[in-house]
Amino acid sequence: MNLYLNQIGAIIWKDFVTELKTRELLSSMFIFALLVILIFIFSINLSIVKASEVGPGILWVAFLFAGTIGLNRSFMLEKENGCLMGLMLVPADRTTIYFGKLISNFIFLSIMELFILPLFMVFFDIDLLSHLGPLLIVVFLGTLGFCALGTLLSSLSSNLKTREIMLPILLYPLLIPIVIGVVRMTGQLLDGIPLLDMMKWIGLTASFDIIYIGVSIMTIDHILEE
Amino acid sequence: MGPSENAMEVRNLRKAFGVLRAIDGIDFDLKRGEFLTVFGPNGAGKTTLIKILSGLTQPSSGSAKVGGFDVAEGNPGMRKDIGVISHATALYADLTPLENLMFFARMHGLAQPEDQALKVIDEVGLTQRRNDRVRTFSRGMLQRLSIARAILHDPKILFLDEPFTGLDLHASNILREHLQRLHDRRRTILMTTHDISCGLEMCDKVALQVQGRFAFLENIGNVERDQFEAMYFDAVRDNQFIMETGAIG
Ligand SMILES: Nc1ncnc2c1ncn2[C@@H]1O[C@H](COP(=O)(O)OP(=O)(O)OP(=O)(O)O)[C@@H](O)[C@H]1O
Ligand SMILES: [Mg+2]
Numbered sequence: 001m002n003l004y005l006n007q008i009g010a011i012i013w014k015d016f017v018t019e020l021k022t023r024e025l026l027s028s029m030f031i032f033a034l035l036v037i038l039i040f041i042f043s044i045n046l047s048i049v050k051a052s053e054v055g056p057g058i059l060w061v062a063f064l065f066a067g068t069i070g071l072n073r074s075f076m077l078e079k080e081n082g083c084l085m086g087l088m089l090v091p092a093d094r095t096t097i098y099f100g101k102l103i104s105n106f107i108f109l110s111i112m113e114l115f116i117l118p119l120f121m122v123f124f125d126i127d128l129l130s131h132l133g134p135l136l137i138v139v140f141l142g143t144l145g146f147c148a149l150g151t152l153l154s155s156l157s158s159n160l161k162t163r164e165i166m167l168p169i170l171l172y173p174l175l176i177p178i179v180i181g182v183v184r185m186t187g188q189l190l191d192g193i194p195l196l197d198m199m200k201w202i203g204l205t206a207s208f209d210i211i212y213i214g215v216s217i218m219t220i221d222h223i224l225e226e
Numbered sequence: 227m228g229p230s231e232n233a234m235e236v237r238n239l240r241k242a243f244g245v246l247r248a249i250d251g252i253d254f255d256l257k258r259g260e261f262l263t264v265f266g267p268n269g270a271g272k273t274t275l276i277k278i279l280s281g282l283t284q285p286s287s288g289s290a291k292v293g294g295f296d297v298a299e300g301n302p303g304m305r306k307d308i309g310v311i312s313h314a315t316a317l318y319a320d321l322t323p324l325e326n327l328m329f330f331a332r333m334h335g336l337a338q339p340e341d342q343a344l345k346v347i348d349e350v351g352l353t354q355r356r357n358d359r360v361r362t363f364s365r366g367m368l369q370r371l372s373i374a375r376a377i378l379h380d381p382k383i384l385f386l387d388e389p390f391t392g393l394d395l396h397a398s399n400i401l402r403e404h405l406q407r408l409h410d411r412r413r414t415i416l417m418t419t420h421d422i423s424c425g426l427e428m429c430d431k432v433a434l435q436v437q438g439r440f441a442f443l444e445n446i447g448n449v450e451r452d453q454f455e456a457m458y459f460d461a462v463r464d465n466q467f468i469m470e471t472g473a474i475g
Contacts, residue, residue, distance in 0.1 A: 010329055091302040
């Protein structure tokens with residue numbers, strides 16, 4: 001068990017050291033998310049539509065698109081020079097690779113989101129601070145589901161030549177339940193509804209998070225082997 | 227693994243990629259501490275054989291045991307005992323040699339990752355460059371580092387796929403001495419190479435792989451170098467003819 005956690009820790013450590021040196025992952029995700037939000041700002045007339053109605057959808061579109069870039073990049077690093085093969089040769093259970101990548105993807109996405117949220121608040125002139133706690137829970141659930149499925153599918157598509165295209169094609173349809181859940185919840189939070197009144201949505205999102213992690217644990221062996 | 231047990235037992239091993247039979251029925255045993263060199267023309271399936279034996283690819287049929295483990299089962303215990311040098315370096319380009327090896331040492335669960343990493347870096351003569359990014363390394367330096375990665379955890383069984391590629395005279399001497407030492411310490415080694423003198427020098431057994439089969443497998447004592455060389459060149463020439471014309475051998 002100790003070794004297992006140590007191996008997961010080593011993968012996360014390696015991803016962080018790489019990112020500290022290159023700063024490519026965070027900066028590209030951040031700039032992309034920012035651009036998505038800006039494009040929407042300029043294409044929507046906020047004096048006609050209510051910001052709290054369109055805002056949640058735009059926010060999550062920005063998170064998902066930027067996150068996809070992050071996932072692609074994160075697995076590209078593993079494929080370069082056959083590093084994934086090196087990982088397959090160490091005496092680790094394959095799920096350590098999954099959990100290591102899942103956690104580091106999750107942390108990088110969360111950092112990007114924490115930078116985007118204040119900008120979103122300013123651009124859309126929405127007060128997020130009064131709902132900050134519940135909002136962070138929703139962001140957590142959504143990001144976890146995205147990373148759980150995204151990490152699995154990016155390891156699946158990393159063997160394909162058309163990786164950049166295949167990942168979103170596989171990922172987005174399966175993410176629909178989670179996206180609906182978090183967008184609804186974010187919208188209702190902005191309308192001042194307390195999180196406790198959305199137990200159904202929380203349940204839906206959390207169950208999909210768990211299902212996707214479970215499916216990943218069961219299939220990662222076969223997916224990583226060519 | 228008991229002392230008398232075979233380190234490798236390969237039985238009627240086959241691997242097909244579509245219609246192409248990359249491994250087409252290979253049988254051999256390798257006792258603990260034995261050194262087998264596999265020669266063969268390009269595309270003979272040497273790399274595929276190593277991939278199957280190290281658990282990276284599943285065989286289509288047949289069986290192989292390495293260190294007592296069935297390779298098809300993918301047991302992590304087997305991977306503890308093996309080290310692999312392959313065509314790909316399996317090194318993270320944005321990390322330094324020290325960081326790379328510390329990472330793999332931690333993945334292997336070694337007690338002193340940093341000390342162990344520094345030790346093998348020293349063995350392959352990269353101490354001066356241990357804190358430079360691997361991305362900036364030359365071909366031979368990468369090869370040295372991937373040797374370091376493979377021997378980091380002092381594996382009982384080594385698979386070396388053309389390990390001398392890109393090494394300068396000094397580095398290949400280091401590698402040769404190191405292999406000799408490993409051989410003396412009864413490590414089991416399977417190496418592929420295109421370099422006849424290098425390959426024949428250290429081994430106990432020689433194989434010639436042609437089109438997915440061992441066309442020849444002998445103890446080194448029974449091998450006449452000139453004869454073997456002639457056979458090897460014939461195999462390479464025939465293979466070239468088949469590759470160019472598509473004729474079935
Ligand atoms: N993943 C794959 N998909 C399809 N064909 C493959 C794959 N890997 C190997 N092959 C084919 O299997 C055959 C054996 O390849 P392999 O790399 O094992 O040869 P090799 O003996 O190592 O050659 P070399 O001396 O050039 O390294 C080749 O014809 C190759 O094209
Ligand atoms: Mg090869």
